Amino acid sequence: MKKGIIVFLFLFNVLTLPSQSFLIEAESFDTKGGWVVDPQFVEQMGSPYLLAHGLGEPVENAEMEVKFPTQGKYHVWVRTKNWVPGEWEPPGRFQVRVGEKVLDQEFGVTPGWSWEYGGEIEISERETEIELVDLTGFDGRCDAIYFSTEEKVPPARGEDLAQWRFEVTNQKNVPEKVEHFDYVVVGGGIAGCASAIAAAEQGLKVALIHDRPVLGGNASSEIRVHTLGIYGHFERILRMLDTKHYPNGSPEAYAEDRKRHKNVEKYENIHLYLNWRAYDANTDDDVIESVDARHTSTGERIRFEAPLFADCTGDGWIGFWAGAEFMYGRESVDKFDEGWEEFGELWSPEEPDGVVMGSSVLWRTYKDDKSYKFPEVPWTKDVVGDFAADKGTWHWEYSRADMHQVHDAEEIRDHMLRAIYGSFANEKKKPGNEQLRFEWVSYLVGKRESRRLIGDHVFTFNDARDQTQFPDSVVVEIREVDVHYQQNLKDASKPDFLSKAMFYKTGKYYIPYRSLYSRDIKNMFMAGRCFSASHVGLGGPRVMRTTGQMGAAVGLAASICKKYGITPREVYKEHLDEYMNLVLSQNEKVN
């Protein structure tokens, strides 16, 4: 696939550009070796990229066969960044081999995403192999490589870069391939999977779009958070998707992945699009007409058309692109009257702010049967100090007043990686830990809170505390309202990557269906942490069995929408009895 694209690009460039130039997207390398595709930050830095996540040991080379337009001299630029700038050797350094020659320049040395110049190289054979050669195993990253006969550096970032990319790769933002469904679910976490299953069981043709190779989101083996909460009315569906209560970070997550995939894949009317990341929601008169998605490696694009969409992205991307109203940060204590004196400002502030619960990056170690030396990591010192640890738990969490959990997610992930590598290095120095090794460190940000899309009802702390029952109660939960704060707020000497939880115990509480569809986008549901809730309201139901309940509930609502050709709101207004009967009937189907 990629080679075809390269040849096509070459022809295009020959015809339209005075110079010979072409771009290789790193994520499209034929053989990725030990490098992994990281599509988490596309909206911020422009593209999926390859990451050398070797936990301190250089990863195997990524390889690609390239056909140059002509023989001759080419200038080389690599888009990359020094992810920990400072008074030390950049940790994520790598080199590029072109044919037999390894470029002298080491990449990954400049702060901020930019094009690092690799010099001029003589290409004597048009068909040449390119390799990425990792030097450290510490998360070097390569977005793209650009070859040009002209010495002109491409735009560094932003709109200029995006436009340049379209031109140089001859890609169009609008996909040529269009597919049609009854219901498009974006996001393959527990909420998205449950929604796809619930709708598919009612006969809908469903597209489930997910930007990772495995389903499960925060519950997947890539992030490894166990599922909490109760099953509510959807035990049968959620048992197909959830996890046991193993410690967070446990490799038991792999078995749960297999279970989840087997269960989702058995539905013939669920069309699974793994490694596809949505990038736009085309909206007219507050109706989403289609969602565009792009393959995270090949760059292929598809337009998904449907009358109904579910935003299960966690970050509320579909709603965001469609122009839906959303909330972010902590509301003032008075906005929804959510005060709890015991924790005061930590719980709900007098003045609103942009603070949210943080993200976790989980990790795990084991004792090997032989000693192992971990490299020096001076670039972690200002994060960890002398703090030492041999594993991460839920309270390894990062939130900071100047950081947005969506816009700054890469920096959040990177800060957590420094926290992990540094704490592990300190732990290794303790006597008896010579055999301690990393088993696994996630490179995905496990988020708790980001955008919350606004529905006809905003679920708040009061709904949980007062155990308000609604005519459209479709989600039931008993889990405490559990809101986190960073430990360094109360004690500045604490590591900034550790949090504390505040638990408000409550009895059974309910989430209404009206919190699960958009107030202003007429055909969009939301399930997962981006559902309609206040900051404190999210504290309880943000866990994955609960979000799974949300997903299943909207999947069923989608079937009522289809049956009558109506909007999500009209389900509540005109067909509530039928809908609630359908929801409650799920209880009877428990095996």
Add this chain to the structure above:
Amino acid sequence: MLKLATGILLFIGQIAFLQGDTAFIEHNPVMAVDGWDFSDVSSEKPAFLLTDDSTLIEYDVVMLSDEEELPYAYTSEIVTPVCDDTLCALMNIRVYWNLLGNYVGFDTVAGKPLTKNDHIEFRNNDYVKLHNLLMDDNSIIKRKAKKELFDREKNRVSELVDAVTGATAKEVKEAVVDGALYSCYTLYHIVHGPLSDSIQSDMERHFNTSLQEKLLGSQHADYQLYALKSLNKSDFMSYQDRIIELINGAIPLNRIYIMKKMPAEMWRNVDFQLDIVKGFEDFDVNSRTHLLNYIYKSDVINFKSIVELAKYLFLMTRNQVKVYVRILTKEKSKVSPEELELIKDMLKGVNTQHGYLFNDLTW
């Protein structure tokens, strides 16, 4: 500083004597939170009696006052069973709370040391651990019901239930005194339970301007925040000197609270603004962010503040440097040509990892 008293000290810690008409105990708890010294206590009087509805145990709470006759702290001698069955011993302990009902220390009662299972007496390190547990107002055992921790199938109620496994069991074990889970649990919930709320309510009956100023001037973070919350925005103007002191010396939570509550006219005061900016280096990262944001939002920005902040660019995060760039962009048309040149020169010599962000700045 934790006070590790010897056994002898435990017994002489409370000496009853008469002061005026009131029987008075000298308070010298064996364990006290940092910064708590009871030598200033000059009088005490009964505050209230609280009965625990579930156990019918009565708590006689006493208010301690300082030499200025302002409330200083509260104390009560707790007597509670340490087991569910009558065979177990009673626990006797004197507990101290501050005026907000937050735990500040405890003392043993003469001749009645705390005991673990099998009536083994607490050792000094056990008292320290109990103190650490009680100081943690958000301990894991706070949110655990008894039934989640104790195995009633076994004779000894102090064993963790088998169901409490993994991280939770480890966290609980780390928090409590080994072999004294039930004592710890019981005492923790007395100390942090309804008594705590009742104490704050009692203090509020005595709350006046003198007490407000005492709390505002206190070194204790919880007192500061309580007093700050009791001030309205215009009161902030009256207490400017203390506000500046607190911005420079308070914990991050309080500092951020102040900055959020400070009226715009305080931010507009160029001298005041500069005073705050000078503290940037000693602020935590979150306070720095709030400071930069409020400077940016202020309709009056002191040129000296801009220059002062430039000294700390090397400490700023990427997003903080972005805010600084926005401040420069906002102000560049307001400063004189000489000042503009000064800023340009200054930026040339700046040491920051995020200097590339200045590339987007047009002059």
